[in-house]
Amino acid sequence: MVSRRNRSSNRVRRVAAFALVALPGARAFRPSRLLAKQRLRTHALQAEAFGAHGSQVDKPVAFQGEHGAYSEEACFQHFGDTVTTLPCASFEELFAAVESGEAAYGVLPMENSQAGSINKAYDLLMDFDLRVHGETILRVQHSLLALPRGPDDPPAVRVRSHPQALAQCERYISANGLTIEAGSDTAGSAKEIAADGELEVAAICSKFAAARYGLEVLALGIEDYKFNFTRFFILAKGDASPPLTIPKTSVIFAVGDKPGALCAALEEFSKRNVNLVKLESRPRRRTAMPGFNYIFYLDFEGHHTDEPCRDAIVGLLSSCAFVKLLGSYDAAPPVVEQLANAEDTTVVNDPSLMQI
Numbered sequence: 001m002v003s004r005r006n007r008s009s010n011r012v013r014r015v016a017a018f019a020l021v022a023l024p025g026a027r028a029f030r031p032s033r034l035l036a037k038q039r040l041r042t043h044a045l046q047a048e049a050f051g052a053h054g055s056q057v058d059k060p061v062a063f064q065g066e067h068g069a070y071s072e073e074a075c076f077q078h079f080g081d082t083v084t085t086l087p088c089a090s091f092e093e094l095f096a097a098v099e100s101g102e103a104a105y106g107v108l109p110m111e112n113s114q115a116g117s118i119n120k121a122y123d124l125l126m127d128f129d130l131r132v133h134g135e136t137i138l139r140v141q142h143s144l145l146a147l148p149r150g151p152d153d154p155p156a157v158r159v160r161s162h163p164q165a166l167a168q169c170e171r172y173i174s175a176n177g178l179t180i181e182a183g184s185d186t187a188g189s190a191k192e193i194a195a196d197g198e199l200e201v202a203a204i205c206s207k208f209a210a211a212r213y214g215l216e217v218l219a220l221g222i223e224d225y226k227f228n229f230t231r232f233f234i235l236a237k238g239d240a241s242p243p244l245t246i247p248k249t250s251v252i253f254a255v256g257d258k259p260g261a262l263c264a265a266l267e268e269f270s271k272r273n274v275n276l277v278k279l280e281s282r283p284r285r286r287t288a289m290p291g292f293n294y295i296f297y298l299d300f301e302g303h304h305t306d307e308p309c310r311d312a313i314v315g316l317l318s319s320c321a322f323v324k325l326l327g328s329y330d331a332a333p334p335v336v337e338q339l340a341n342a343e344d345t346t347v348v349n350d351p352s353l354m355q356i
Contacts (some may be wrong), residue, residue, distance in 0.1 A: 006129060006306050006355060017152070018042040019260055024200035025221075030247055031108055033210040034174040034231065036322045041238060056086075057079065057104045057105070058087055059084075059101070059102070059103055059104040060086035060102070060103050061075045061079055061083050061086065061103060061106070061107060062085075062086045062093075062094045062097040062098055062102075062103035062104045062105070062106040062107070063075050063086070063088065063094065063106070063107045064088050064090060064091050064093075064094050064108075064109075065085075065088075065185050065186075065187055065188070066087055066185065066187040066188045066190075066205065067087055067187065067191075067209075068083050068187035068190060068208055068209030068213065069185060069186060069187040069188075069205075069206070069209075070108060070109075070138060070140060070186065070187075070208075070218050070230060071107055071232070072085050072087070072187075073138060073208045073344060074107050074109075074138045074230070076230045077136055078107065078134065078136040078232070079105075080326070086102070086103050089327040089333065091108065091121060091124055092124065094106045094108065094183050095124055095130060095235075096127045097259060097286060098137070098235055098236060098237065099128060099129075099237065100220050101237075104236065105133065105235060105236045107136075107157050107233075107237070108230050108232060108233045108235055108272075109231070109232050110122070110135075110231050110232060110233050111230070111231050112140070112228070112230045112231075113227060113229045113230075113335075114168055114225060114227075114228050115164055115168075115265060115267070115273075116121045117280060121233075121275055121281065122280070122282055122297055123285065125252065126252060126285075126295070127323070129241060129326040130235040130237060130241070131232050131235070131236060131237070131238060131240060131326060132235060132326045132327035132329050133231055133234045133236045133240040134233075134234035134240065134329045134330050135231060135232060135234065135328055135329060135330070135331065135332045135343050136231075136232050136234065136332050137229050137230070137231050137232070137332045137333075137335060138229065138230050138232065139228070139229055140168075140206075140223065140228040140230055141206070141207070141220065141223065141228075142165055142168060142169050142204050142205070142206075142221070143206065143207040143210070143218075143220045144159070144172075144202050144203070144204060144217070144218040144220075144222055145190055145193075145202060145203045145204075145207070145209060145210050145213075145216065145217060145218065146195065146199070146201070146215060146216055146218055147194065147198070147216070148212075149199055149216075155176075155200070156199070156200055156202040156218070157178065157179060157200055158178060158179045158180070158181055158200060158202070159173055159179070159180055159181065159201070159203070159204055159205055160180075160183045160189040160192070160201055160203055160204075161182075161183050161186050162182075162183060162184070162185045162189070163188050163206060163338065164181045165186050165238050166182065166204065168223050168224055168225070168228065169204055169222050169223055169224060170346075172223075172224070173331065180204070181201070181327040183203075186203070186204060186205035186206065187205050187209045187212075189204070189205060190203040190205045190209045190210075190212075190213050191209075193211035193215070196319060203215070204217060204222070207220060208317075221239040226233075227335075229335055232247050233250075234261035234329070235337060237326075239327065240327050240329045242303075243303060243328065243329060245263065245330050245331065246301070246303060246330070246331045247301075247303040247306075247330065247331065248299055248300070248329060248330075249299070249300055249301075249302060249303060249304045249309060249325075249326075249327070249328040249329075250297070250298070250299050250326040250327060250329075250347065251297075251298050251313070251316070252296070252297055252322075252323070252324040253265065253295065253298065253316055253320045253322060253323045253324070254284065254294070254295045254297070254321045255295070255319075255321060256320075256321055261319075262296070264319055265316055265319055265320055266279075268311075268313075268319070269300060271311055272311060272312050273308060274300050274301065274302055274306040274308050274309055275302075275307065275320070276298065276299070277301060278298065278299035278301060279296060279297070279298050280296070280297045280300075281294045281296050281297075282294065282295055282296075282297065284342065300312075301331070302328075303328040304325060304328045311322060313325070
């Protein structure tokens, strides 16, 4: 008869063996080997580094929305201007394009500094078996775009955009007496205005969409709060290449329904001095259990093959009901770098263009 202690030890050994097989056997990534100048990297440098890589991608990069969307801008920011993009009507279509091989990567928005997390994006990370290969943080600068007009054309008196973009520009809209119209998305609103020749309607979207649809930028930087950023995951099949800068790892896990279960899971990281940078819970949708059951999305600093991180994941596997490794990847440069290197964002409001 095997004692309870021996059964427990055998279980831990089985979990450890599984973890060591599941985790790549490459030499652990050591942040201490990084050069100091690599630790902080601006988005311009990041785009330059990925630009060469992007030019070698022989398939498109998928994003959700129309051409000119913020998600497409994030594609170019991360991979460089030469990459080919593939617009998708939905997040599900984006995942399917990457899984089928139609697209090499997918750029998925995860959270916005003003609106919070995008729940659908997190849910789909459970439903599909794609890995996180990187992240990029895009500064969202809303612009007011309209068709070019002559001196006898009527002014723009209505503004159309995604409801979230309209809410983020509420002060500007109110100050200029514009009537709001909810659209399907930001770039889609610009596309509609250009296609239908609607002189009396302006769109709130990225200035990136202006050249795409032949629109004029009437005002730039009209968002209520300048600290407006969206974080994107770069998704692909298989494991990511070894990080070039400071690595970050994302996992999903579920704990048992008992006191201290979540605390015990998190202690696997704290006792190994692994820094957690994000923790979020979501209801588990596919479960036979009645009521609410939750899964947790966790981001932490370090690569999953680093000894402290690897041991923490092994501890997580031994104590949790479910663990899914989403991947280890290059952490995006700090937001403060974008603010320090950003162009002047003072609202440009040219009355001769606005005519309102």
